[in-house]
Amino acid sequence: MSGCDISGALSLLEAQAHLTEVLSTAVAVETLPLAEAQGRVLAEPVRAGLPLPGFDNAAMDGYAVRLTDLLTTDTLALAGKAFAGAPFSGAWPAGSCVRIMTGAPVPEGAEAVVMQEEVQILADGRLRFTPATIRPGQHIRRQGEDVAAGSVVLAAGLRLGAQQLPLLAALNVAQVRVHRPLKVAFFSSGDELRSLGEPLGPGQIVDSNRYALACLLANLGCEVLDLGIIPDDPAALRSAFLQADRQADALITSGGVSVGEADYTKELLSELGEVAFWKVAIKPGKPFAFGRLTRATRGIPFFGLPGNPVSALVTFLLLVRPALARLMGWQLPPPRWLPALTTAPLRLTPGRQDFQRGCLFVDEDGALRVGSAGGQGSAMLMSLAAADCLVRLDPPMAGASRELPAGSRVWVWPFAEAGL
Numbered sequence: 001m002s003g004c005d006i007s008g009a010l011s012l013l014e015a016q017a018h019l020t021e022v023l024s025t026a027v028a029v030e031t032l033p034l035a036e037a038q039g040r041v042l043a044e045p046v047r048a049g050l051p052l053p054g055f056d057n058a059a060m061d062g063y064a065v066r067l068t069d070l071l072t073t074d075t076l077a078l079a080g081k082a083f084a085g086a087p088f089s090g091a092w093p094a095g096s097c098v099r100i101m102t103g104a105p106v107p108e109g110a111e112a113v114v115m116q117e118e119v120q121i122l123a124d125g126r127l128r129f130t131p132a133t134i135r136p137g138q139h140i141r142r143q144g145e146d147v148a149a150g151s152v153v154l155a156a157g158l159r160l161g162a163q164q165l166p167l168l169a170a171l172n173v174a175q176v177r178v179h180r181p182l183k184v185a186f187f188s189s190g191d192e193l194r195s196l197g198e199p200l201g202p203g204q205i206v207d208s209n210r211y212a213l214a215c216l217l218a219n220l221g222c223e224v225l226d227l228g229i230i231p232d233d234p235a236a237l238r239s240a241f242l243q244a245d246r247q248a249d250a251l252i253t254s255g256g257v258s259v260g261e262a263d264y265t266k267e268l269l270s271e272l273g274e275v276a277f278w279k280v281a282i283k284p285g286k287p288f289a290f291g292r293l294t295r296a297t298r299g300i301p302f303f304g305l306p307g308n309p310v311s312a313l314v315t316f317l318l319l320v321r322p323a324l325a326r327l328m329g330w331q332l333p334p335p336r337w338l339p340a341l342t343t344a345p346l347r348l349t350p351g352r353q354d355f356q357r358g359c360l361f362v363d364e365d366g367a368l369r370v371g372s373a374g375g376q377g378s379a380m381l382m383s384l385a386a387a388d389c390l391v392r393l394d395p396p397m398a399g400a401s402r403e404l405p406a407g408s409r410v411w412v413w414p415f416a417e418a419g420l
């Protein structure tokens with residue numbers, strides 16, 4: 001592929017910067033009960049109406065004590081008990097302690113909680129402590145030490161998951177203002193494509209890209225409009241484009257963006273709107289088109305993925321996912337590319353960043369290492385199924401060797417971080 005024509009191609013960074021510049025939130029805001037807000041993006045910051053914890057409480061099962069009571073003695077009487085949900089309410093005489101369970105409010109004046117394992121119950125029911133080992137404040141969770149009342153706990157643009165939902169529930173936030181889901185239409189184009197389960201004639205293959213797209217979009221919390229397989233026919237393609245513009249917020253297609261004689265997608269995009277760019281200096285995924293259907297009614301953005309399945313997935317992860325995040329109002333953090341050492345020599349591609357399928361492991365010295373997941377052709381699905389990361393190989397500097405020896409440092413992006 002070294003002779004591959006990349007004239008006019010944007011670098012990946014340029015393409016990403018363009019998408020960031022021209023796209024902004026495209027979905028309305030609604031109020032949802034917290035239980036239905038999983039995977040949604042906050043449209044407004046959330047402020048704490050309460051402190052967390054809401055009151056000083058015990059972190060251990062044991063005994064609440066006042067340190068002054070233990071200055072002259074190591075044994076205390078029992079004044080009563082405090083349970084989670086049933087605070088101690090009696091009088092607390094000098095020289096006594098309160099039996100307390102984890103989560104129970106500490107009685108007024110308590111200065112420490114001593115774990116029951118460190119307390120001896122004497123025959124007369126009194127409790128023996130080891131005063132020298134008790135730190136002031138130990139095992140007491142103080143009101144507001146986690147969250148101060150009135151503070152902003154979550155910013156707008158954050159996507160709600162299992163990490164954030166317990167915080168909001170603990171703060172008694174019953175409803176949240178979130179963005180409506182982004183509706184994304186997609187179709188596959190190509191006369192060779194058949195739907196899953198259909199018999200295959202000569203030269204025909206099963207459309208696999210729509211299964212990847214449906215999964216990737218569901219992971220992002222998008223609503224999908226699956227327009228199926230559209231043949232290499234300008235009228236059918238035009239009608240699919242227009243339906244997407246009427247019914248969805250964005251359109252993703254795969255196939256038909258290269259230079260073949262039946263590659264109509266790009267031509268139609270020029271007719272119905274504007275192509276902002278259609279080549280990116282990456283491998284796989286060079287023929288990636290982006291534009292807007294400006295001559296259709298709503299003018300939705302359009303992402304034309306290359307037909308090769310790995311090219312489609314890689315361009316989705318690198319370009320479409322962050323773009324859809326912007327449309328969703330989601331402040332998606334940039335990918336964290338981690339340094340890893342290669343297990344075998346690799347060949348660099350002049351002029352293009354190469355994204356290979358890799359498998360990560362931690363070696364006996366604790367170093368992150370990456371090996372190839374198998375054949376790297378952009379139609380090869382086995383290595384995709386086996387891989388757990390993308391390996392980024394930057395092009396060689398002018399005049400530098402194209403061979404990257406084993407043990408070289410490369411950059412990897414674990415699929416788990418990419419939302420796969």
Ligand SMILES: Nc1nc2c(c(=O)[nH]1)N[C@H]1C(S)=C(S)[C@@H](COP(=O)(O)OP(=O)(O)OC[C@H]3O[C@@H](n4cnc5c(N)ncnc54)[C@H](O)[C@@H]3O)O[C@H]1N2
Nearest residue numbers: 188190207208209255256257258259263305306307308311
């Ligand atoms: N002369 C050139 N030929 C090609 C170039 C080039 O620069 N010059 N680029 C190659 C690269 S790189 C890619 S990637 C492909 C992209 O082509 P298209 O986006 O136009 O896609 P198609 O030609 O329709 O298909 C390519 C390939 O992928 C298969 N395919 C398509 N859709 C699906 C699907 N939904 N599920 C599974 N497989 C699919 C299709 O059968 C082809 O084998 O162009 C190269 N050619």
Ligand code: MOO
Nearest residue numbers: 284285286311378
């Ligand atoms: O660049 Mo194509 O996307 O290699 O397969």
